[in-house]
Amino acid sequence: MSESEPTATEARRLAEESRNRVRFEEEALELSDQVYRVARRLVGSREEAEDLMQDAYARAFRSWQQYQPGTNLRAWLLRILTNLNIDRGRRVQRSPDLQPLEEGDYFLYNKLESTLPDENPDEERVIEKLSQNSVVEALAEVPHDFRDVVVLVDIGEFSYADAAQILDIPVGTVMSRLHRGRRVLKKNLAEKAVTA
Amino acid sequence: MMQPYVDGVLSDEQVKEAKEHLAACPPCEKRFRFEVSLRHFVRVAATEEMSEELKAKLVGLRTTEG
Numbered sequence: 001m002s003e004s005e006p007t008a009t010e011a012r013r014l015a016e017e018s019r020n021r022v023r024f025e026e027e028a029l030e031l032s033d034q035v036y037r038v039a040r041r042l043v044g045s046r047e048e049a050e051d052l053m054q055d056a057y058a059r060a061f062r063s064w065q066q067y068q069p070g071t072n073l074r075a076w077l078l079r080i081l082t083n084l085n086i087d088r089g090r091r092v093q094r095s096p097d098l099q100p101l102e103e104g105d106y107f108l109y110n111k112l113e114s115t116l117p118d119e120n121p122d123e124e125r126v127i128e129k130l131s132q133n134s135v136v137e138a139l140a141e142v143p144h145d146f147r148d149v150v151v152l153v154d155i156g157e158f159s160y161a162d163a164a165q166i167l168d169i170p171v172g173t174v175m176s177r178l179h180r181g182r183r184v185l186k187k188n189l190a191e192k193a194v195t196a
Numbered sequence: 197m198m199q200p201y202v203d204g205v206l207s208d209e210q211v212k213e214a215k216e217h218l219a220a221c222p223p224c225e226k227r228f229r230f231e232v233s234l235r236h237f238v239r240v241a242a243t244e245e246m247s248e249e250l251k252a253k254l255v256g257l258r259t260t261e262g
Binding site: 018021022025029032033036037040041046050053054057058061062106108109122123124126127130132135136139151153154155157160178179182185186 | 199203205226227229230233234235237238239241242243244245246247250251253254255257258259260261
């Protein structure tokens with residue numbers, strides 16, 4: 001057997017790998033806007049989000065072969081990003097205090113509604129009592145274990161299963177953190193709407 | 197059941213049950229619409245776009261030529 005045959009095979013393999021790699025990088029970059037929107041709300045500042053994005057993309061481009069083609073690339077990128085965020089020592093904070101939130105699920109609605117003069121306002125009028133800033137602040141004040149889940153599901157529009165995989169926690173934990181995180185968010189929003 | 201309903205994770209049977217309840221209960225119906233609007237409002241309000249500088253930096257991290 002001549003030596004040129006395996007070399008030609010090897011050359012084809014390398015060419016294909018390089019094409020796959022180009023495609024991977026292009027697809028990852030196309031998703032960067034969507035990844036950033038989630039990243040920005042996982043951390044407190046724009047600078048942190050930008051650092052995290054660069055670290056995550058550098059790592060993704062290095063470890064591209066670990067990505068399984070055909071699976072959710074946006075979730076894979078966010079898994080890298082949330083792991084980096086946790087590695088940065090963010091998770092020093094103890095589990096947030098688990099004292100019960102007295103307010104029911106309709107606390108925010110009732111509070112907003114009570115600030116309007118009409119007897120039976122429609123929900124758009126009620127929502128208008130909230131400002132964009134109050135949402136950003138109210139979200140930032142949700143303890144981060146809970147916030148991660150709320151950001152992934154409510155802003156990133158990931159399924160419970162994807163959020164569970166990204167954060168490496170059971171789906172049941174996603175659901176309980178989501179439930180509590182949304183309540184804390186509403187409580188924070190209610191406080192801001194009233195003081196505004 | 198309100199949150200799972202808004203999330204679209206209920207079974208067909210549960211969805212049917214929720215719909216029947218909402219149709220017969222104006223306060224719940226109104227709060228359901230509020231929950232949907234709130235979810236949308238939070239998503240839009242929390243969206244901040246990436247800067248062109250960052251976008252260029254990410255492209256610069258590529259290992260291959262586009």
